[in-house]
Amino acid sequence: MGSYLIEARNLSKVYGSGSKSVVALQNMNFGVKRGEFFTIIGPSGCGKSTLLNLIAGLDKPSSGEIMIDGRKVEGPNPELIAVVFQEYALYGWRTVLGNVEFGLEIRGLGKAERRERALKYIRLVGLGGFEDKYPSQLSGGMKQRAALARALSLETEVLLMDEPFGALDEQTRLLLGIELTRIWEETKKTVVFVTHSLSEAAFLSERILIMSARPGTCKKIVEVNIGRPRDPNSDEVNRVKAMIWDEIKDESKRMMEVGL
Amino acid sequence: MRKPHLLIQAATFVVGIALWETVVSEGYVDPLFLPAPTKIFFSLISLYPATFAALYDTLLKTLVSFSIGSIAGVAIGIVVGSRSLLHDVLYPYIFGLYSIPRMVFLPLIVLFLGIGFNSTIFYAVLHTFLPVIIVVVGGVKNIDRRQILYAISLGATGRQIYSKVIIPAALPSILAALRLGIIFSLLGILIAEMYLSISGVGFLMQKLSFAFRSADLFAVTIVVALLAIVISAVLGEVSKKIEERR
Amino acid sequence: MRIRIFTYQLLILGFIIVLWEFSSKVVPKIFLAPPTNVFPLLLSIWFDPDTYPHLFTTGFEIILSFGLATASGLLLGFALGTWRLLRNAYEPILLAFYAVPSVVWYPLLLLFLGLDVASKIAFAFILSFFPIILTTIQGVTQVDKVLVKAAYSMGASKLTVFYKVVLPASLPIILSGISTGLALCVTGVIVGEMLGGIRGLGVLIASAATLFETAHYFVYTITVILIALLVNYVSKLFEHLSWRS
Numbered sequence: 001m002g003s004y005l006i007e008a009r010n011l012s013k014v015y016g017s018g019s020k021s022v023v024a025l026q027n028m029n030f031g032v033k034r035g036e037f038f039t040i041i042g043p044s045g046c047g048k049s050t051l052l053n054l055i056a057g058l059d060k061p062s063s064g065e066i067m068i069d070g071r072k073v074e075g076p077n078p079e080l081i082a083v084v085f086q087e088y089a090l091y092g093w094r095t096v097l098g099n100v101e102f103g104l105e106i107r108g109l110g111k112a113e114r115r116e117r118a119l120k121y122i123r124l125v126g127l128g129g130f131e132d133k134y135p136s137q138l139s140g141g142m143k144q145r146a147a148l149a150r151a152l153s154l155e156t157e158v159l160l161m162d163e164p165f166g167a168l169d170e171q172t173r174l175l176l177g178i179e180l181t182r183i184w185e186e187t188k189k190t191v192v193f194v195t196h197s198l199s200e201a202a203f204l205s206e207r208i209l210i211m212s213a214r215p216g217t218c219k220k221i222v223e224v225n226i227g228r229p230r231d232p233n234s235d236e237v238n239r240v241k242a243m244i245w246d247e248i249k250d251e252s253k254r255m256m257e258v259g260l
Numbered sequence: 261m262r263k264p265h266l267l268i269q270a271a272t273f274v275v276g277i278a279l280w281e282t283v284v285s286e287g288y289v290d291p292l293f294l295p296a297p298t299k300i301f302f303s304l305i306s307l308y309p310a311t312f313a314a315l316y317d318t319l320l321k322t323l324v325s326f327s328i329g330s331i332a333g334v335a336i337g338i339v340v341g342s343r344s345l346l347h348d349v350l351y352p353y354i355f356g357l358y359s360i361p362r363m364v365f366l367p368l369i370v371l372f373l374g375i376g377f378n379s380t381i382f383y384a385v386l387h388t389f390l391p392v393i394i395v396v397v398g399g400v401k402n403i404d405r406r407q408i409l410y411a412i413s414l415g416a417t418g419r420q421i422y423s424k425v426i427i428p429a430a431l432p433s434i435l436a437a438l439r440l441g442i443i444f445s446l447l448g449i450l451i452a453e454m455y456l457s458i459s460g461v462g463f464l465m466q467k468l469s470f471a472f473r474s475a476d477l478f479a480v481t482i483v484v485a486l487l488a489i490v491i492s493a494v495l496g497e498v499s500k501k502i503e504e505r506r
Numbered sequence: 507m508r509i510r511i512f513t514y515q516l517l518i519l520g521f522i523i524v525l526w527e528f529s530s531k532v533v534p535k536i537f538l539a540p541p542t543n544v545f546p547l548l549l550s551i552w553f554d555p556d557t558y559p560h561l562f563t564t565g566f567e568i569i570l571s572f573g574l575a576t577a578s579g580l581l582l583g584f585a586l587g588t589w590r591l592l593r594n595a596y597e598p599i600l601l602a603f604y605a606v607p608s609v610v611w612y613p614l615l616l617l618f619l620g621l622d623v624a625s626k627i628a629f630a631f632i633l634s635f636f637p638i639i640l641t642t643i644q645g646v647t648q649v650d651k652v653l654v655k656a657a658y659s660m661g662a663s664k665l666t667v668f669y670k671v672v673l674p675a676s677l678p679i680i681l682s683g684i685s686t687g688l689a690l691c692v693t694g695v696i697v698g699e700m701l702g703g704i705r706g707l708g709v710l711i712a713s714a715a716t717l718f719e720t721a722h723y724f725v726y727t728i729t730v731i732l733i734a735l736l737v738n739y740v741s742k743l744f745e746h747l748s749w750r751s
Contacts, residue, residue: 056659078661089656093674102670103660154660265594272595294618349514359689360734361696361708364727367715371538447607454609454701455712462609466701469613481614485606492605 004031005190006055006158010064013050023215024050028064030209030218032192034157037184039193039201041244042211042219043252048194051216052162055192056083068158078103082151086163088143090135090150096122097131100150107154121149124183141172148180152187159184159191165200173197174232177204181228198248202240203232210244213251220247295475303479310464311480315487318449318460325381326445329388330438336389337396337437342426347397354397358390366455380452380460387448392437399433400426435502439495446488539721548725563705564695567623571630572691576684579635583642583680588668597643604636608694612701621704630694634687641683645676681748685741692734707733 011028014021024047032038040048053059055066057076066073068080082103090099100118109117122131125145135143144164151159165173177200184191195201201208208222222243226236277297284296295303340346340354366383373379403426411425427434453462461484468477523541530540539547551557586593612629619625649672657667699708707730714722 058655058659076659076661078659081659083656083659085652085656087650087652089650089652091653091671091674093677102657105670106657106660106662106666264591268591268595269599345511345514348511349518352515353518356735359738360731361693363693363697363700364711364730366700367711367723368727370715371720443605443607447609450607450609451697451701454612465610465613469617472617474614474617477614477617481610484610485603488606488610489602492602 003033005034005069006032007067011061011066012063013054014062026215026217028218030221032190035188035190036206037191037193037204039195039205039208040211041195041201041208042216043213043248043255044196045255046211046213047216048211049162052160052194056081056160078154080156081158081160082154082156084147084151084161084164086166088147090143090146092135095132095134096127096146099146100153103150103154117153121153124152125149126179140168141176144168144176157190159189161191161193163194163196198241198244199232201244202237203230208244210247213254295478299475300478303475307476307479311483314461314464318453321380321449321460322445325384325388325449326442329385329445330392330441333389333392333441334396334434334437337393338400338426338430340393341397341400354390354393358394362387363451366452375456375458380449380456383452384445384448388441388445391444392441395433395437395440396430399430403429435499439499442495539724543721544724547721548728551725560706560710563623564707567626567630567695568691571627571695572634572688575631575634575638575687579638580642583639584646587643587646593643600636600640604640608633612698616702621702626695626698626703629698630691633690633694637690638683638687642680645679646672649675678748681745685745688741689738692737696730
């Protein structure tokens with residue numbers, strides 16, 4: 001309870017059973033405040049995506065629970081949570097407009113209303129004029145914008161993003177990061193952002209959860225008190241990056257030794 | 261339960277046989293058409309010599325047509341696959357011939373070669389070498405152009421490029437084509453035997469069919485089918501072993 | 507460049523026809539009817555109403571066997587593609603049977619179903635069923651899991667996921683399997699008719715051959731070849747239309 005919109009309590013996730021079991025997450029406890037930009041960072045393979053799946057309701061915890069707005073997470077909740085995936089997950093046989101409308105179709109909105117809402121968010125992410133193009137005709141950055149528009153069109157309070165810029169080049173990443181901050185400030189959503197990039201974490205977030213190597217636990221929560229708009233090359237941002245790296249580098253080494 | 265799917269397979273088999281036996285013994289189906297499994301089992305044993313002789317005959321012919329067809333097919337496939345003009349001109353014809361019922365050419369072949377060993381082999385060769393060509397062409401076309409360019413830059417002659425780059429790179433496709441070739445050879449021989457009615461398994465099966473000897477026919481069919489499955493499985497294992505060697 | 511290729515192809519075709527014409531002058535007419543005999547005969551046979559029952563029978567066999575194979579192949583293919591347990595149990599059996607040259611089943615079919623259309627339909631069905639079901643299974647299982655995950659996250663039910671995600675995503679592969687199946691239906695019907703039948707184009711081919719009516723044999727053979735090529739061309743076209751994604 002309290003001021004947290006999303007809360008993880010004693011969260012654990014185990015895969016497999018017996019001698020072949022893998023503990024992906026162990027005893028995680030943390031909270032995300034309403035309206036904040038919250039980043040989860042950790043070494044490769046530490047279970048960040050698993051954690052996001054649990055928050056999204058796409059998987060069930062082995063023990064512990066996740067509360068959102070006071071209620072336990074039992075399954076996907078498209079009224080409350082929208083997800084953006086690293087691999088875009090766009091449907092190749094639908095146009096951009098068709099993709100953005102997908103969630104609204106499932107929700108049961110009427111044709112005119114769907115189209116209007118979809119176009120609104122397509123323009124918001126800067127893809128105006130591309131709504132009749134197919135995903136194969138778009139660049140990586142544009143595809144991710146389309147996936148973002150699809151998530152935004154659901155008009156949920158929470159936005160979960162699983163390494164959304166991971167497949168893009170650095171320049172696109174920076175630009176999209178700035179765009180994302182703008183959209184977040186405009187829509188006042190609660191964003192949970194998973195990344196492995198120190199720069200993104202330092203540049204985008206208010207608070208950062210640093211995870212340990214497998215089994216993933218909460219290592220530390222860092223507050224980023226830099227005013228916005230932020231300069232990705234400023235001393236303050238670099239200081240935060242260094243701080244994160246300090247915490248993470250031992251964990252990263254551990255994961256590499258285990259062979260990840 | 262470790263492997264539940266095996267249980268389902270075994271259960272399906274048992275239920276199938278039980279159903280069959282009941283249907284026949286209760287007289288739902290005329291036993292002339294659907295013999296009891298037990299009868300089939302006995303036929304298997306009594307027909308053994310005839311089946312064996314026919315199988316030997318057929319397999320021999322299959323081997324001959326496969327040898328000719330696969331060598332011709334691989335050679336033509338490599339040449340056509342590597343020369344773009346030849347490919348663009350001939351491929352539609354090759355694929356066209358492959359996609360039609362090639363059996364329509366059998367009477368024409370018989371017209372020239374008479375009824376007998378020659379026409380059977382010729383037809384089976386036709387049946388074999390077309391898919392082989394197509395698979396080999398596919399494999400050759402998929403070779404990374406840069407590998408060839410690199411060999412040229414090292415001063416390799418045409419013959420060296422073929423022997424040192426193209427053939428090794430196309431080897432997986434060639435092996436796949438050979439596997440296909442054996443099956444198509446067998447298919448071609450069987451069809452020819454059924455049509456020409458002189459010798460072999462195809463002829464035996466046609467004969468039994470027209471004589472309404474259903475239990476015997478079932479028995480022979482099962483033997484041939486099992487043999488085909490075994491050959492296919494063995495070939496699969498052999499290809500896997502060869503792949504691992506690389 | 508394209509014109510050059512096309513010209514060579516026409517030349518090859520022309521060369522074959524010329525060779526055909528020439529060799530029938532050298533070899534006695536009873537063996538090879540020359541094109542000059544065959545083509546006029548072709549026109550007269552195509553417009554001969556006596557041919558139509560045979561055409562109709564062959565067409566009927568193709569359509570029925572194809573319909574049955576597609577319907578059952580798709581249905582069972584989706585079932586096996588969706589439920590892993592069923593797939594693990596039955597796919598190996600399907601693959602094993604696929605390795606058997608289909609013609610071995612035909613004598614049994616002739617025995618059970620007689621010489622009329624039923625045995626041909628059953629035979630063509632067996633031929634085309636396997637590629638259809640196997641490609642359907644493959645199409646369903648290769649759907650990118652993240653596409654399914656995204657749909658669930660947007661609140662889709664299992665049924666909606668099937669209709670709106672799995673089906674469109676697997677369509678190109680499934681269509682190629684159906685295309686193959688159609689070609690095999692045509693082959694199966696003709697082979698079946700040639701190996702023993704009462705009516706149909708294949709029967710006409712076989713009987714013309716037996717009676718040494720060489721010109722008629724050529725006409726029927728060319729007809730079958732043209733039909734097969736046309737059917738394949740149309741289904742390839744259909745396939746290309748589906749490759750929008």
